[in-house]
Amino acid sequence: MSAASCLLTEDQFLCSICLDVFTDPVSTPCGHNFCKTCITENWNINVLCQCPNCKKLFYTKPELQVNTFISEMAAQFRQSAQQKASSSNSEQQAAKPGEVPCDVCTGTKLKALKSCLVCLGSYCETHLKPHLTMAGLKRHQLIDPVENLEGRMCTKHDKLLELFCKTDQMCVCMLCSVSDHKTHDVVPLKEEYEGKKAELGKTEAETQQMIQKRRLKIEEIKRSVELSKEDADREIAGGVQVFSALKESVERSQAELIDTIIEKQRETEKQAEGFIKELEQEISELKKRSSEVEQLSRSEDHLHLLQSLPSLNAAPPTKDWTEVSVHPPSYEGTVRRAVNQLEETLSEQMKKLLEAELKRVQQYAVDVTLDPDTANPWLILSDDGKQVKHADVKKNLPDNPERFDYCAIVLAKQSFSSGRFYYEVQVKGKTKWTLGVARESINRKGNITVTPQDGYWTICLRNESRYFAFDDPPVCLCLKSRPEKVGVFVDYEEGLVSFHDVDAAARIYSFTGCCFTKKVYPYFSPGLNDGGKNSAPLIISLVTCQSH
Template sequence: MAYSSGPLNEELQCSICLDVFTDPVTTPCGHNFCRSCLNKCWTNTETCFCSVCEEQFSRRPDLEINTTLREVVQQFQDKLKLEKSEVFCDFCDEREHKAVKSCLTCQSSYCESHLEPHLRVPRLKKHTLINAVENLEDYLCQKHERPLELFCRDDQTCVCLSCTEGDHRSHNTVPIEEESQQKKIQLFQTQTDMQQMIQKRMKKIQEIQHSVELRKRNTEEEKSSSVDLFTDLIRSIERCQSELLKMMEEQQKAAEKQAEDLIKELQQEITDLKKRNTELEQISHTDDHLQLLQKLSSLCSHPHIKNWTEIRTDSDVNVLPIKRALIQLEKTLNEKLCQSGLKCLQKFAVDLTLDSDTANPYLILSGNGKQMDI
């Protein structure tokens, strides 16, 4: 049942089903949900989390009904029922009594007292009675001004008996009650599909969040390893260290931005699906067969949503560019160290001439005694 919008209504509204709380429960983080909605969200999932603040719980919390909040909701619902527009009897003086039934044949609404002839007189007992409504003209055929009692499956529209003798003569028509029951079965399946799509998207959000956290840890490990390495480098390559750290930060920001965009898109689809599911829930419980059939085609159509099965997120840091840079740095460092070592040895260079008489017989000296081979 949908309620009029307002500040109080928003405070008493479940963020999952977008309706006023039913058996409200409170999570450890302080947010409130319908108990059944939260149980559905946590079914077949390894990680339980709040769909409002996204806080994760190490174990599934024990959900007890918030009795105080439930009483507030009940008071709100009772007050709202009193404020609802009422249908009054068309035959009572000064509209004193509320109507209980409306007659599509007579196009009038009756209280219990004035309805009595329709329940007693044989001719009136054949009239079509429905729950009291204000807009009786919506339940009549605009062409023949007769009750819309049948549904044309060929044209997917409600028709009267006169329509079946004219434009819909050869069409497949059934009583409106029969078609309504059939459509309610379809509504149930559609609602089930909607719930599954919501669950898949919420699970995808968990996967993305986990991927971001894993990537963040990997990034921190890589940063720590890189910083340790750069600490040992000489001043001449400090500029390269700064550039590599900047590269890693940019990769992380790009990954978080991608994850943020995916989450926003998923949350938007969840919001749209919840809205449609709420509308389906409302219309599935209505006794207004005409309204159900008129709104059904648009609500049961497949929503325009993305197939998230093919969407993947990468939790690993792209270390290939970093490793290439490190190899280059190592090469540069080795060259600098070799150059430094060579310069250091050159400081202690002396002019040495080897003695062929005292040299090991396995050594072959050059003619000038400056070089040797084995």
């Protein structure tokens, strides 16, 4: 029997209804074998008794008897299959949480390898074999294992969802396409799948590109942090160096002050000691004479006293001490002179810091040119867009929205909405001018108030020598020297606008806490010609790092 079973194929021991090894196999009159329970239930459900394999009709229900030969063969095969399955199952993996289990396995559910869209079942390697070998099952559509296969069936017609309605954007079955969706744009599911898959591929590529851009932005931000850390370390080192020098200077001045005072006190003490020593010497001589006088005065021998008196030592020379005194030294101005010296040292350090600051902001120099579309009609611009001055004749220009129609103002072509930028303007020979930056949304028509609230951050010269910062309220600026070249620096994120006297390497004024949310433009106003007194132009200069 064992030798005979080896000659039979696996398909011959499987019921075509339950797809499992025969249980109580019976044969129909047409010669096909089924599990007794499977064929009985099949005929109980259907009105006509029909062979599931060859479709032969039986008008009367045939009497079925268990085929003992096939039963014994199936039992032996089942035992062999169970042993083989047991060995195979030890190699196959049990379904883990989140994985699709085999619907046929009893006991430990193995991981399903495929799901069948016709049988609506999922199968492990062992129970999938009939779909790979049996002719009737090979035509079934297999897919990667999925749960809820019932969801792939039309709930209305109990048919496979194999079409897609583009009109309603939903999956439908064949019957849906000729009923509820008859006039709609219906395509095969595979066609829509290919289209959507292509779209997803494009979306995935775009998403990956976005991810890459953001990774690059992360690297850029990290690099910015590194550069910021390097700048911070440099600033700390520079600050420590400056304050160490100042500390040393203070300590040195303090030591010199103390030494000066101590030396004066020492000289006073030395003078006093000299006077005291001299006085003590005179006192010693005077005591000696006093002793001799006292001794002679006690003599009762008249002759002896009179004879000894001429030989008595003459009085020792003494000094008139009436006008002699020790005066405490005067310390008037000693501390002040030390502080003045310290102030000079501090001024030198401050000058070095300002020079370093100017060199630092000059690194952010940008190329700026004047925008003729914004220039007031009374202004004359050079062909290269680097110079502007006030004219005596008004030009006939179109009054476009960007143009200043009343005030003698012109903006630069370049705008800035992030980062830092710096430019320099020559103001030599002028009696009036205004420089700075302005917000894009400023009013350009009629009389204009230039304050930060109105979108302007500027400084100006008026009446040849009076400098102002148009803050709120305006600030009068006291400058040590008259600037001939002014540098303008903007840190957009920091909200800073600072002005520098380039030649003196001195800061003129700084606007802090500025609120920048949109574009800002460099701002220029050469002032009125004033009968030729203010005819010199404002000149945008090429920035070169100054050496002072």
